[in-house]
Amino acid sequence: TGSTRPQRLLKAVQKNATKGDPQSVISTIDHFCRRCEWAMNVGDEKGTILDSVVCEVSPGSTLELGTYCGYSTVRIARLLAPGTKLITLEFNPDFAKVARQVIEFAGLQEKVLLVEGPSGDIIPKIKEQFGITTFDLVFLDHWKDRYLPDTKLLEECGLLRKGSVLMADNVICPGTPDYLAYVRSSPKYDSKYFKSHLEYTKVEDGLEKSVYLG
Numbered sequence: 113t114g115s116t117r118p119q120r121l122l123k124a125v126q127k128n129a130t131k132g133d134p135q136s137v138i139s140t141i142d143h144f145c146r147r148c149e150w151a152m153n154v155g156d157e158k159g160t161i162l163d164s165v166v167c168e169v170s171p172g173s174t175l176e177l178g179t180y181c182g183y184s185t186v187r188i189a190r191l192l193a194p195g196t197k198l199i200t201l202e203f204n205p206d207f208a209k210v211a212r213q214v215i216e217f218a219g220l221q222e223k224v225l226l227v228e229g230p231s232g233d234i235i236p237k238i239k240e241q242f243g244i245t246t247f248d249l250v251f252l253d254h255w256k257d258r259y260l261p262d263t264k265l266l267e268e269c270g271l272l273r274k275g276s277v278l279m280a281d282n283v284i285c286p287g288t289p290d291y292l293a294y295v296r297s298s299p300k301y302d303s304k305y306f307k308s309h310l311e312y313t314k315v316e317d318g319l320e321k322s323v324y325l326g
């Protein structure tokens with residue numbers, strides 16, 4: 113039986129990147145996706161925008177929804193201050209299996225907690241299970257029809273505080289229309305669109321940065 117795209121991406125990392133060097137893992141994945149096989153990582157263009165927000169927020173606690181192969185997990189975790197952690201949720205066990213190995217190859221496993229399962233089930237348990245009060249930064253990059261329900265769930269579970277920052281990938285392509293309408297019309301958010309392109313393509317996409325006002 114053949115390999116999967118995530119498995120081929122992992123092989124490229126193991127072959128071409130330098131163990132313990134997050135930047136080499138990022139560069140290897142971007143090269144693989146441009147030259148060999150497109151994959152749905154946030155990519156280098158939107159990734160640079162994400163980096164700037166991570167540095168601006170310098171979060172004590174971060175949540176990522178949608179790990180995939182761990183590319184954005186590595187991008188975010190490499191910028192986190194010592195002693196701070198990122199919790200990343202992934203529904204697909206095959207993606208999670210690859211992501212664990214990519215994160216470990218980058219040497220960032222101490223800063224990352226990868227939790228497998230449906231975000232809708234895990235989010236209500238985060239406070240009690242992981243001793244989190246609120247998240248300073250949330251990166252939404254999972255199923256596009258889960259952005260809105262999971263954002264409402266984060267609010268209801270008291271996991272957001274005044275100033276918490278939500279960064280949402282793919283608000284144009286594939287698109288998250290209900291989420292976008294909500295954060296742009298709700299008095300509870302101050303929202304801003306960062307125009308960019310779908311990873312490794314010329315197609316328009318972008319990130320929406322939404323600050324929770326409480």
Ligand SMILES: O=C(NCCO)c1cc(-c2ccc(F)cc2)cc(O)c1O
Binds near residue numbers: 178254256282285286
């Ligand atoms: O589904 C996505 N993520 C959740 C996976 O569990 C996703 C999809 C795409 C994409 C796919 C197919 C296409 F034609 C265009 C875009 C891009 C992304 O950045 C994504 O995050």
Ligand SMILES: [Mg+2]
Binds near residue numbers: 154253281282
């Ligand atoms: Mg995405």
